[in-house]
Amino acid sequence: MTKSKDTTMVQSHLFKPLLRDIVSPRHAMVKLADAIDWKSFEDGLQEYFCADNGRPSCPVRLMVALHYLKYASGMSDEAVLDEWLENPYWQYFTGGIYFEHEYPTDQSTMSRWRKRLSKSGAEQMLEESLKTGLREGFIKKTELNRVNVDSTVQEKAVRYPTDARLYDRMRERLVKSARKNGVELRQTYERVGKKVLRSQSGYAKANQFKRARKSTRQLKTFLGRVVRDIERKITTPDTELQHLLELGKRLLTQKRTDKQKLYSIHEPQIECISKGKAHKKFEFGTKVGLVTSSRSNWIVGAEAYPGNPYDGHTLKSALAQTSKILGFEPEMAICDLGYRGNNYEGKCNIQIVNRFRRRVSRSLSRWWNRRSAIEPVIGHCKSEHRMDRNQLRGKSGDELNVIFAAAGFNFRKLLRAFALFVYPFFRLVFSLLGKYSLKRFGKEGARKEKNLPLKGFSYSHPAFA
Template sequence: MRPKKPKKQPQDQLFQVRLDVVCDPSNPLVKLADRINWDGLDEHFSSLYASAGRPATATRMLIGLTLLQSLYGLSEDDVVNRWSENPYWQYLCGETFFQYQRPIVRSGLSKWRKRIKDKGMEALLQQTLAVGLASGAVKDTSLKRVSVDTTVQPKAVAHPTDAKLLNRSRERLVRLAKKQGIVLRQSYQRKGPQAVLKAGRYAHARQMKRMAKEVKRLKTYLGRVIRDIERKAETTPKSLKTELALASRLLAQQRHDTNKLYSLHEPHVACISKGKAHKKYEFGNKISLCVTNKEGFIVGAQGLEGNPYDGHTLKGALDQVTDLTGIRPERCYVDRGYRGHGVTETQVFLSGQKRNVTPTIKKELKRRSAIEAVIGHQKTEGRLGWNRLRGVLGDKINALMAAIGYNLKLILRALSFLLQILKELVAGITGNLNQLTKETIASA
């Protein structure tokens, strides 16, 4: 059931403090809360609720917590536990009086993300764009000049090695078989970890033949467990069937195969080559970012499954920008990895291009590299450095949350800058009036 709408003017309470009295009206978070179209977002998400049942948590509360989590790069536990300590956070989430208890349980945010999916997150990104235009953080003319680039979003998985994956798959199968009441001939609970330890030591000592022997032994253990389960399982539930399929895929894959299995709990993770000395490979997925060429404001973010070619992702990135902004970009600036993009509706300029480049386009083409700084800030200060959300949907949502958090930082900085200018202007006017008053008194 949809959340109940709060009262427009709630009655004052004797022993509770109103947040509009405690909070500074000039605080950027207060100004941000007053500029967001909460009623429009509530109507946008109204179709996600059933017509009957217990009223759900207020939409503004869940959206506010999501914005705070994106802005400060916090986990669900941190944002829920720290909410009761900060009156400005409570004001952003729509509270009238200061609250001393946690607003929701931690799992409420993850369930909310699964409910709204990536399209709901795109609506929040679109709202940050509207607030950015209203606050002056980005100009509407800048939406026609964009820069697009891709980067890797590392997943929260352990570094994959054959020995660890084989032993981990055996352990998961043994645990599931025990739940189903299947008595195995041998579980290798003692010999499996010993083989993993030996393989790691041999690899460290560069004794590759001995290491390969231990890896082969682990494959033997896993194969015996798989065949034992298949013989004794009368009915195979879905969880056990999925785990058996992953184990068989792990046994069959070879060194130079494509679409290899690198993680058992995240089977879609891909190995993406970085080509850099300090980090040759990363395990995760590729994302596409689109920013305005002038301000670096993010107007599009897509989590892509696997490791697609950059040129094949450009059309989808520009289509997303058109849907969110309502304006089709006229010029797009990309690096040389986008050769063969096939986009015709928008002028696309590659880095280092010489033909058909006017002085204005040349200047904007130099600004293309500013998107690298945007990506770097999101990886070091935002959520792109380590994706902890599960599944393909988690990859898409985490990329959008990182974009939302970065845009909110630009908006808060613009609001703080406007406030500083206003204070200096008021101080200057007050000083001039005082000086004029003194001169008038002296002349009299």
């Protein structure tokens, strides 16, 4: 059952100070908290909660704001709650009235709330970050007409897979689940399995590959014996044991040349994706796609694509999600050569940037050169917004994590825009400089001379939109 916090009647507390008496009204976090339409989340997420039954949930604003802060700062659930307890601005942002000295919720509640939230609910957080920028004037609607599209790999938080470790880990999970079901195994291979795994690692380190392969075959034999022993002694296993038995058989029968191989026991859906990087030949996770505005690098679309599809086959889905979030379809989408032969059919002009630049107009060449601006956005999402090592479980975790990371990226851009307290002054100065250049140099000359004054400033920043 949903629960919203009523802040209409605010009274002083005898022992708790009011947050409005602590925080500065000129702080960027305070301005952003007042600019976001929190009521839209209560209305939009109403369908994910029962209206008249069950225990009242935490306030929707609290949970949404905590996830904004988590992915904007790149923290874990526990770290976000610790910071919330000490930071009055974070408490104000989450809808607090008094400065609290106790945690508002716990990590388990945040995890369960994410499981209840679906992909469309996470997209609403991304959509609201863009709407806030549009309402405050940091984003012009015309900036969203041209977008850049690119894909990358969202790695999962799994260790590097080897056959020996997979065999041993699978055996451990099967033995543990069999004991829960009351199955007495003939032999569990706990002691000898640990010994053989350590020997295999030592042989591989010493480049004694023949002995290492022999140890790997021993571990595979142990797993096969445990699987067959469980199948003989139990006829109706529970869901968990049945799932582990299927994974065990899949691991035993898979070959080196198979495409759909098992790389992790607790995350069986991840794929091995080769991106051609010199420092990292293979990445284990899920392919994701990002769509950013070409001019000012706001993320307007983020989606996960299980199954490692071809980049061109993801373009239709990426632009459909972007149209859903923006409310209109972009006029132009600029992509790299990986999107040749795409499956998109619509009014959007798809531009494939060719490495052999043919003669194109000056304006189109300018947008082609802006295609690479999406690359640092991907880097920031991975290094600062928890898209590098995805900790959320399952396919739904892959979908939610990339959208949360995109919302956190936009959230930090909004904070920086609000922090520019001299924004109105600079906007006036640059508008006057533009009029002066237009009067002195003409239309074409003003376009060439527009970067002459104050070269250190970036005109693509949202404050100068």
